[in-house]
Amino acid sequence: MTKSGSFEDLATRLGSGLAMLVVGLGGVWLGGYPFLALIAVIVALMVWELARMCAPEDAQGALMLAAIAGGAVAASCVIPIGFALPLLLMPGMIGLGRFDQQRRVFAVYSALIGVAGLGLWVLREDFGFVWMLWLALVVVATDVFGYFAGRVIGGPKFWPKVSPKKTWSGTVAGWIAAAIVGWIFMANTVAGSELIGISIALSMASQMGDVSESAVKRRAGVKDSSSLIPGHGGLLDRFDGMLGASVLLLLVEQIIDFPPLPL
Incomplete structure (x- = not known):
């Protein structure tokens, strides 16, 4: 696929993504x-x-x-x-x-x-709302930065047999984006620097959730989990990363004080 072709679905993805963002933020806010x-x-x-x-x-x-x-x-x-x-x-x-x-x-x-x-x-x-927003932004930043970095930078594939479009450049870009989100929330809340490490870990869990869902689809012989969301496939295709991140966060909350205080 050429680089120009790799962005052919971008308008549809952005439109659907905006609609999901409005509904999701509304629910989180309420x-x-x-x-x-x-x-x-x-x-x-x-x-x-x-x-x-x-x-x-x-x-x-x-x-x-x-x-x-x-x-x-x-x-x-x-x-x-x-x-x-x-x-x-x-x-x-x-x-x-x-x-x-x-x-x-x-x-x-x-x-x-x-x-x-x-x-x-x-x-x-x-x-509360702030930390729910933080989790959502970690997952979204991981996905968005990974999407663009993977298509602009390219390079070696992460796990081509399961998810042929995933690259190591996109994977690392997701970690960096999550770290930036963690730093922003650390700088504007009472949380300490451990929040950056937690954000990166949640980014990794998000990517694991993404790849795991790709493995399920490959075993089932389907491209998308459904066609409910134009440009994104199904809800599993869109929220697979949130699944991994939220399950890990449940464990994190039991291991350390959350949000983590300054060292």
Whole structure:
């Protein structure tokens, strides 16, 4: 592909990306039940996409599993989170018994989707708008800078058998972008310099989530998880990085004080 051709989908991607940005920022800003409802819908649609990739012949099952996943996230506002966790794992358990192929892939990935959705809800409720915005900007900066650096600079591929468009230049550019986001928030909040390292780690987790979703699509023999978002494919194609980053952040919050204080 020529460099001019590599940007042929840019207008569509930017338009869809702007629409998602407006909806996402609106939900994050409002917080509370509106944000939880947004997460529940996104989780439900991602589980639906995953089920359609793993078992394309079972359309009815995909809808059922999506409803359970979205309902489990929504239920976390009315029941203790400890009781919501079994509900989050229920779609994976049902998939193990229902699907003939890729049942293990569905079980693991659907569990990650549910836990990541719950993690975003907890982050917004416990730490507020600023830190939810920080996480989103780390993931977005990783993706955007990686996209442009990979196409402008090019160079060796990161994992060509799974994601042939990913390059090491784009990967490193994502880390640098995340570090800049971390530095900006460190300079304007009470957080210490460890925030930069955490931002880079979340950038890496975001990229791992991206590559993992590419591996799932390759096993399923599809290019995109769905066609819900013009220029981006499906919600899994767009939020795969957020899945990895939010799950890692849940672990980080248990290991160190967050936000990290100055050393």
